[in-house]
Every structure is written in structure tokens, then in C-alpha cells.
Amino acid sequence: MQVWLLLLVLFLLAIGDNVSAQGQLGTRQNHVPWRAGHAGAYVDPYVIVYGGNQDIDGDPNSNLSGTNDVWVWNSQQGAWYHPNVAVSSGNTMPGQVFFAATHVPSPGQMLAIASNTSGGASSLQKLDTNSWSWSFPTASLSPPGHASGYAMSLVNNSLYYYGGLSVDNNGHPITNAVLNSLYVMDANAYTWAPASNGMQVTDHAMCYIPHCNCIISYGGSTTGSKSNPVSDVFTYTLGQGTWNLQVQVQSSNNAAPGARRLHTANCLDDQMIIFGGGTDRPFDTGVWILDASQYPQLQWRQAPMTNLSSGPNARMGHTAVLDKAKQKIYIFGGWGVGATNDSDIYILDIQAWSWTRVAPQGFDAESTPPPTIAPPDSNNDGDDHGEASGQQHGDNEKQTIIGAAVGGVVGGAIVLAALCFLLLRRSKRRQKQEKTLSPEDEDIEQHHEKGQQQQEKGGLILDEKRNSMNALNSVGTKHMSVNSSINNSAANVPSLMTAEHPTTATTTSEEGGSMSYMIIPPAQSPNEIILQKPNEFTRPITAARGIGGGGGGSINSSTLASAGLGSPTVPYVHFSHPTITSSSSSSTIPLAQRVNMAAINSPTSTTTIEKENQHDPDDDDDDNISPLERLARLQSLPMQVPADRYTLDGTPHHVGPTNKIWFGTLEGDPVALKVFGRREAWERECRALVKLQSATQHVVALQEMLTIGNNNNNLEYVAVLERLESASLSRVMICDVAKGLAACHSRDIAFCDLKPSNIMQKYQQGKYVFKLIDFEASRTIGQECVGLITPRYCPPEVARATTYGIESHGVVASASVDLWSLGCIIYELEANEPLFPANITDDTVLHFISHPSPLTPGLINGIRWNEQVELDIPGFEDHIHDPQTRDIIKTLLSRDPVKRGTIGHWMKHHPYFSIQEVEDED
Numbered sequence: 001m002q003v004w005l006l007l008l009v010l011f012l013l014a015i016g017d018n019v020s021a022q023g024q025l026g027t028r029q030n031h032v033p034w035r036a037g038h039a040g041a042y043v044d045p046y047v048i049v050y051g052g053n054q055d056i057d058g059d060p061n062s063n064l065s066g067t068n069d070v071w072v073w074n075s076q077q078g079a080w081y082h083p084n085v086a087v088s089s090g091n092t093m094p095g096q097v098f099f100a101a102t103h104v105p106s107p108g109q110m111l112a113i114a115s116n117t118s119g120g121a122s123s124l125q126k127l128d129t130n131s132w133s134w135s136f137p138t139a140s141l142s143p144p145g146h147a148s149g150y151a152m153s154l155v156n157n158s159l160y161y162y163g164g165l166s167v168d169n170n171g172h173p174i175t176n177a178v179l180n181s182l183y184v185m186d187a188n189a190y191t192w193a194p195a196s197n198g199m200q201v202t203d204h205a206m207c208y209i210p211h212c213n214c215i216i217s218y219g220g221s222t223t224g225s226k227s228n229p230v231s232d233v234f235t236y237t238l239g240q241g242t243w244n245l246q247v248q249v250q251s252s253n254n255a256a257p258g259a260r261r262l263h264t265a266n267c268l269d270d271q272m273i274i275f276g277g278g279t280d281r282p283f284d285t286g287v288w289i290l291d292a293s294q295y296p297q298l299q300w301r302q303a304p305m306t307n308l309s310s311g312p313n314a315r316m317g318h319t320a321v322l323d324k325a326k327q328k329i330y331i332f333g334g335w336g337v338g339a340t341n342d343s344d345i346y347i348l349d350i351q352a353w354s355w356t357r358v359a360p361q362g363f364d365a366e367s368t369p370p371p372t373i374a375p376p377d378s379n380n381d382g383d384d385h386g387e388a389s390g391q392q393h394g395d396n397e398k399q400t401i402i403g404a405a406v407g408g409v410v411g412g413a414i415v416l417a418a419l420c421f422l423l424l425r426r427s428k429r430r431q432k433q434e435k436t437l438s439p440e441d442e443d444i445e446q447h448h449e450k451g452q453q454q455q456e457k458g459g460l461i462l463d464e465k466r467n468s469m470n471a472l473n474s475v476g477t478k479h480m481s482v483n484s485s486i487n488n489s490a491a492n493v494p495s496l497m498t499a500e501h502p503t504t505a506t507t508t509s510e511e512g513g514s515m516s517y518m519i520i521p522p523a524q525s526p527n528e529i530i531l532q533k534p535n536e537f538t539r540p541i542t543a544a545r546g547i548g549g550g551g552g553g554s555i556n557s558s559t560l561a562s563a564g565l566g567s568p569t570v571p572y573v574h575f576s577h578p579t580i581t582s583s584s585s586s587s588t589i590p591l592a593q594r595v596n597m598a599a600i601n602s603p604t605s606t607t608t609i610e611k612e613n614q615h616d617p618d619d620d621d622d623d624n625i626s627p628l629e630r631l632a633r634l635q636s637l638p639m640q641v642p643a644d645r646y647t648l649d650g651t652p653h654h655v656g657p658t659n660k661i662w663f664g665t666l667e668g669d670p671v672a673l674k675v676f677g678r679r680e681a682w683e684r685e686c687r688a689l690v691k692l693q694s695a696t697q698h699v700v701a702l703q704e705m706l707t708i709g710n711n712n713n714n715l716e717y718v719a720v721l722e723r724l725e726s727a728s729l730s731r732v733m734i735c736d737v738a739k740g741l742a743a744c745h746s747r748d749i750a751f752c753d754l755k756p757s758n759i760m761q762k763y764q765q766g767k768y769v770f771k772l773i774d775f776e777a778s779r780t781i782g783q784e785c786v787g788l789i790t791p792r793y794c795p796p797e798v799a800r801a802t803t804y805g806i807e808s809h810g811v812v813a814s815a816s817v818d819l820w821s822l823g824c825i826i827y828e829l830e831a832n833e834p835l836f837p838a839n840i841t842d843d844t845v846l847h848f849i850s851h852p853s854p855l856t857p858g859l860i861n862g863i864r865w866n867e868q869v870e871l872d873i874p875g876f877e878d879h880i881h882d883p884q885t886r887d888i889i890k891t892l893l894s895r896d897p898v899k900r901g902t903i904g905h906w907m908k909h910h911p912y913f914s915i916q917e918v919e920d921e922d
Contacts, residue, residue, distance in 0.1 A: 024132045025072065029080045032071060032343040032360040036335045037064060039101035040319030041110045043129050047073040047321055047330045047345070048110055050127070051096035060262065060317050060335045061226040061280050063172045066097030066116060070127065073345055075323060075330065078363035086133040092121045093134065094171070098148040098203075098317075104187050105157055105812040111187065113161065115148045116171025124190060137190045144183045144192060148173040149202040153215055153267075155238065156814045157797055158898045159185040160208075160215055162236075163201045165224060176224040178202050182236065184896065188811060189800065193869070193896075198234055198243045205274070207267035212295035213238050213902050216272055219260045227280045229261040233290070233298065239891065239901030249290070252301035257288040264320035266329055270295075273303070273350060275320055275331065282314040282336040287348065303353050311355035312346040313338035320348075327351045659776075663723060670723040671703055675716055681776035682717035688775040689719075691747050698740030700724060700760070700773045724760035727770060729829050733759060736770035737825070738913060741818050741903045744772075745781065750813040752786055753777035754821035755793045756828070779813035786813045791846040792836045795820035796895055799850035816897035823892025823900075826912075830889070831879035837861060852895050869895050888912045 037060065038052020049071045053064040072081045087093055094116045101112035110127040117123055122136035123143055148171065150164030161183045165173035180200035185192050204220025217234040233247040249256070263277025272290040276282060287303035305311065312318075318334025329348040333339075347356040651663035658677030665671060676682035682705075689702040706718040727733060737759060744751050753774060761768045779786055786798050801811045828834045836845045840859055848859055858864030862874035871893050873879075880886045888910055894900050907913045 024083065026081045026083045029082050030361050032080045034341045034343045035067070035333045036060065036317040036340070037066070037097040038319060038333060039096065039099050039112050040321050040332065041101045041103050042321035042323050042330065043103050043108060043110050044323070044325070045074055045076045046129060047075060047332065048101070048127065048129070049073070049319065049332055050101055050112060051099065052333065053097050056341045064097050066095035066171070068093040068095050073330070073332070078358050080360050083132045085127065086131070088135070091134070091136055092119045094118050094121050096171070098173070100150065100152050102152060102154045102159070104154065111159070113152065115146055115167055117146060118170050139185070139190045139192055142192065144181060146171070147179055150179070151204050151206040151217065153206055153208050154187065155208045155215070155898050156816060157187045157811065158896060159187050161185065162198065162206060162217065163204060163220070165202045178222065178224045188797065196236070196241055196243055198236060199232070199245050203229070203261035205263050205265035207265050207272060209267045209270060209272060209292050211270035212292050213905055216267070216290065216292070218265060218272065218274060218290065219263055219277060221261050226261070229259045229279055231257065231259040238898040239905060241899060247298065250297065250299045252299060255302050256300040258284065260284065262316035264318065266320060266322040268350070273329065275348070276315050276318055276334060278314065278316045282316040282334070282339070285311060285314050306352065306354045308355070310357055313342070315339035666703055666720060672721045672723045674719045674721060676719070676776070679717055682719065684778055685775040686719055688749050688778045691749060692743055695747060696740055696743035697769055698736045698743065698771050700771050722762070724762050724771060724773065727759055727761040729756055731829060733770040734826065734829070735913060737772065737822065738903055738907050740772040741822065742907060744778070745815040745818070745903060748781040750779045750781050750786070750815055751775065751818045752779050752813060753789045754818050754825065755790050756825060781813050781815060784813050786811050786817060791842040791849070792834065793821040793824045794846065794849060795897065796849050796852045797897055799846050814897060815902060816900045819892050819900040819903060823889050826885070826892065827880070827889050830885050835863070835873070884911045
């Protein structure tokens, strides 16, 4: 009964949470107002539609009034919602039209730049979908003038804002006042900075292509004329900060898109996808691709759509937002014959090049042509018409809410009845199984339950959330008798492809006493370590119990020793899932194998079999010996592995704040055994190294992953790595480090802790090869937030966030983090002194880096921020004589992450890296 009551409470709480969340988002809507000239953004899983003009008789070539309402389409459900978005008191939300919005790095947030700020409204408007509320960030530096018909693009944490028409006090565009300005805003600090001016243009579209590290602008009007747009392509190279306004684009089969305005563009790694647009009216239903894979050569081609008839009609002033994860573009609204008053969502699959049309009623509803709505009666007052419409909408919403409430109650009753039935049936099954248990099994079962009760009384809190702080999972047992001994040849350490999955606790009788051990069920699917969401980790699995006449009787004595099976020894863990699935050769890496005490030999200790209840005084100093040496001191388990797999040598080990490094050999090969103090760090490093094994020789090789139990009934996480040597700073290491970083970035890994101490070397194939080590700080590019890295090699965007005690609030990992660190290392190599010397404290360096401003006091070595908010290094030319070296250092130490470029680009095109290649070959 208590269990049923607990389930009922949890069920009611879950319903309450859902009602609360649904109340913020609102109820599902089947009638969605059409609009055009609005802003749109994809904030997973929502397509957000904001503002725009809803007058079906409106002329897109004239001054139009905008709206300020928000509608949301859930891409998972195919359902529309009209959230009631909260606005803080004292702020106004004037109607907007011909403006833009984008997602920002902070999860669940959208940023819009208003063109109409009449009444003192803010130009920056941030929508938080976590709380469905508006906020209005204040720019710390003067923002650009308001504009209509501008284009913007988000690149990492920088927002680029280009072109448009100047507007009057009411947000209406001023004829022929076409802008050519480009501004950059830091999306974290909301600081604006001017960049190089381009061609004057409005009603254009632009986006960022990583392959060329450039922003591409296409189409629009350079004069403000509605009927005479252009088909020009302009490129802005981020690394150099320069425009190319005379780009020649080739065409495939002489096919190229015509001049247009009010179209949309979305960019992938090496291509821009164009849809819609027109002159004073739309004219094109095709999808066009600007191919930049051979940049600087660009080529037009038309997408081979498989079902063009299912796609949207020609339109302009619509929105098209990209879902990168699903490789889909969602299109809504816009003006045009057959487009005006069309409230369907059109999904463009950019892998299959096909269209899907979704009606407002959802995925299963059949789309119908938009109805022809007569214009409002001129004899009726507009306010009366709006009031009647609003009243009808309110009545529909009330009916929907009542229906949802009744349905929720009925559904809850059905779910509760089903739960009660399942619990009753499970209880009867358990009673039936208990009747069939033998007396010995019953006794063991009672001891097992007693141990669980004692564990619960000890204050162990179980949290079902998937994070690295979970307590050990409880494991059910099934008892069986084994009469034959285990063959040593069949007990070799299994690779994870042949890992066992059954949940059993097996007892075996051998000469000299009885033993029992437990095999753990699978806790995670094979490829989940690589594919799991950022900042989430597998939950710790329960340690397998090795039972015999060994020391350490405090371990699990309540469950096993009291059952007459002898005092337990050290627990070990079989990481119960197969080898991480990968197309690379790294899939052969054994992960988290079970470790056997007899498998490790140590010259400093001997393997002993302890007598029952014998106490080893060394156990009191458990933290002072390695986990492998600890295993070597205890009695071996029934499962045997080759006795010469691991051998610890006499090399002094290293102990850090959280990790320990032990040195030994694995089947004769020298290795380093890194023992992690935190499970998250272990999983991070191993996940990154598994991805990189087949990519490059310039990262440390991962041999095995191990989880080992200690005498405190805790798990220790070990990575077995190839042994490397310390490396002195020299010019020949630069190319190897760059190659290692390029491999990381190509696999969406930001190293995030590049410094000289994390670069080591190994002599192989007749030369020294430099390698990156210590990947526990690595992050997934574009997904995970960066933690504070070593202050002397920390870029401003990371330092600024972490100085406030938050783990990089809104600072998402990017390759540019590593490029700043590389610039610091190159300076240290060339100048023969660190950029920030040891006589300056870390706190001082962090404060200086986190406040890039000419007003920030300089450091004692003379480094300061100049008027361009870039580092001013005294005696720079005296320390660095080569101009090419000075150029790469200045570029990599740019305050703006985008200006640092990409490591692949610099390795191909900058002379500094070419010089290093020649020196390396010599």
C-alpha cells in the first residue's frame, strides 16, 4: 500500500509539472495566423515565429505595420502553440516587420534585433523558451543605428549585422537610405564593434560557411529599388576582416538563380541553400545551392527536388530556419500567389531533397489550400472586428483547456489503474517464486535484503537522474550452482564485443572454501559514450564482488560474509557494454575490462593469498598504493587472465590535485596508467581519445579503459595510455601540435587546455613525434560549455564568463579557444619567455584577460589593451623579428574569436607553418 501511495504522489507531481510547463507554453492551436516580413529562429525543438505583418491585403513594397506576437511550432509533434510570453514591467513591445532573429549559444534562447523602437523600446530582445519570457539586454557599447531589411548571421559567439535601410522614428524605412555597414556584437557581453564596410545592400540574405571561414551575402537591392534587385555575391573573410565585392560564381549546366530580394539563405559546412524571393513579386519555387567546397571557386547548381509539386508556392518575405541535427529546413509564411494566407509549414529535407507539407493540425492532418478570406467590411469599425475575433479565439481556447483538463484526469485514472494492476501481478509472481526457493537460496536472499536495508539506513541517496554523481545501482540476483572449475583459457580478459550481459550472482565450491561473484547487467548501449548528450555521463555501475578468504572484511560483510561465504575481498567492475561502435580502427580498444589481481605483477610487491580474517596493515594506507598494486596484494578471483599483462616498474609516479599517474608495462609495452579522481573527467578523456585514435598520431594513444574497486568499496577509473617523454619547447613541435588540433577540430572536439605541459613526445619511425595529452578538459564544439582553463592560456571569452563563478555562462566550446592558446605558445617559443610571466599571479592574469578594454590597467610587464581592444605587447618587434611570425601571433591572439580563423586554413595558407614543415623534414 505504501508503494502504491508513493507512486500516486509521484504521478500527481508529474502531472503538476506538466500542467505548469504546458501553462507557460499554452495549449495546442489548430488555427494559426499567416504572416510575412516576420522573424524566425530554430531553438530546439521549436520553430519560433515572431512579429511580421498579418494583413493579407498588405503590399510588401509599401510601409507596413508589424506585430509583436509569438507563435511556436514543435518540430517533434508538428503542433502549434501561442505562448503567453511574460514582459517585465516598464518595457514595451512595439510591432516589428522586416527584421531578423537568431538562436544564441545559451540553451533555449532567441535574440531579435528590433527595427522599430518607438516609445523607447530596446533594440535587443531576448526570448527565453525555458521560462517563456522576454528580456532586454543593454549593449555596453553604442549599438548601430536601427535598420529595416538587414541581414544577420551568428558565428560562434559573434553576431554579424549587415546592411539594410535606415528607418525613421516609427520604424518605417527611409527610401534609398541603403546602408553598407557591418557590425559585430558579442552575444555574451552584448558589446558592439564596427567592422569593415561592404557594399550598400538591403533585403538580402547572408550566412556563415565554415569551409571558407567566410560570411556570404547574396542578392538584395543595392539602391533600395523594389523592382531592380541584384544577383551579386559578396564574401567577408573573417580571419582577415576583408570584403570581396567582385565575386565571380560559376554555374552548373548554365543554371543560376535570378536577381531577387526578400529571400532566405541557410548555410551548411560548404554550401549555401537559397529559397524564394523575387522582385516586386515572387517568381521562383526552386531550391538553389551555392557550392563553396572548392573555395575560393564558387558554383551555382539547382537542387534535384524529388517532389517539387509538394513544395511551397513562390513566395518572398518568408522565414526558413535550419535544424542542423535533422538536416531539415522549416519554411513558413511569406507573400505570393498561393502563399499569402498559407499557414502550413514546409519541411525541406536537404539530404533526400524532398518536401513535406504540414498543416496547422499536425503531421497526420491533410493540408488544404488556404481559404480566401474577404477583406474586413469598411463599414465596420476595426476595433470591433478585432474584438470579435479575439473573443472567438478566447472561446476556442477555453474549450480546448476544458477538454485537455478532462482528458488529463481520465488519462491519469487509466494510468494509475494500470500501475496498480502491474504491481499486484508482480507481487503475486514474487510470492510464487519465493515458494519455489530452496532453503539455502532463501537464506542468501534474506541476507541480501538485509544488506540492502542496512545500506539504505546508512544514508545512501539514490538519484535516478543521469549524471556522474549517481549512487551505485542495486542489482537483482539469480542464484545458481556451478560444479565445474573455470577453464583458464576461456577466462581471458574479454573485449567489449564479447562482454557478458546476464545479471547473475554465481556461487562455486572449490577446495579450501566457497566463493561468490556477481556479474553486472548492461548499463549503457555500445556507442552511447560517444553519442550521449554533452555534459551527461553514464551512471556508475555496481561493483562486482569478489568473495573469498581475503582481507578487508568490511566490504559488503552484511550481505555476503554473514551468509557463510567468507570475508569478501576487493570489488571489481566489468564495464558491461560492448566496444564503442566506430568505423575507425579504434574500435579495437578494450574498454573498461575487468581487472584481475593475478594479472598484475609489481617488482615492489608480491602476490599473497591471505588467510581468512587476516588483516593487512597496508590496507590502512590504501591511498598510498596504486590500484593495480592494491589488486596484486589480494586473493585472485575465479576468472583468470594472463599473469604477465600488467607489470608496474620502479618509475616514480606523479600525483596531482585530482589524478595520479603510474608507470608500468602492458604485455611488454611501456604504458602510463592514469587514475582519475572524477568519473566525468575519465569519460571525457576516453570519449575524445576513442574518436581520435584513427585520425592522427599527434594525440596520445589510448590502450584500455579500466574500472577498479578499492578497499573502501569505491571505484577508481583508469585510462591505460602509451608512455611518452617530456618535451622542451622548440619550433619543430608547432606543426605536430597544429596537426593534432586540426584532427580534434575536424571531429568537433575542442581541446580546451593547450599549454606546453600538455605536449609530450615519443621517438617513433626514426624521429620524435609530438603529441597532445590530457583531454579531460575537452568539450564538444558547439554543444558543451567551456570550463575555466589555465589562466595564462585562457582566451577572453572564456575568462570573462568564469570570473563570475559560473562555468562559462553561455560560452560554448569552439575551435577558437585552442587557437588563442596556440598563439600564447608560439609567442613563448619565439620570444623565449611566456606572454604572462610567473611573477604575475593567475588571478591578476585572469582579471586582465576577462576585461578587454583600454580602461583596464596594464600588467607589470607592460601588456595592455589598446584602443582597438587588442593586446599591445611592449617590445613585440624586438622579441619577434620575423614579420610572418608576428602576423600569426597577432591573429591568433585576436580578441574576437572569429578573427582567429581556423587551424586548417592557417596550416595551408600561412608561411609560418610552411617554414616549420621544412624545418621538421630537415
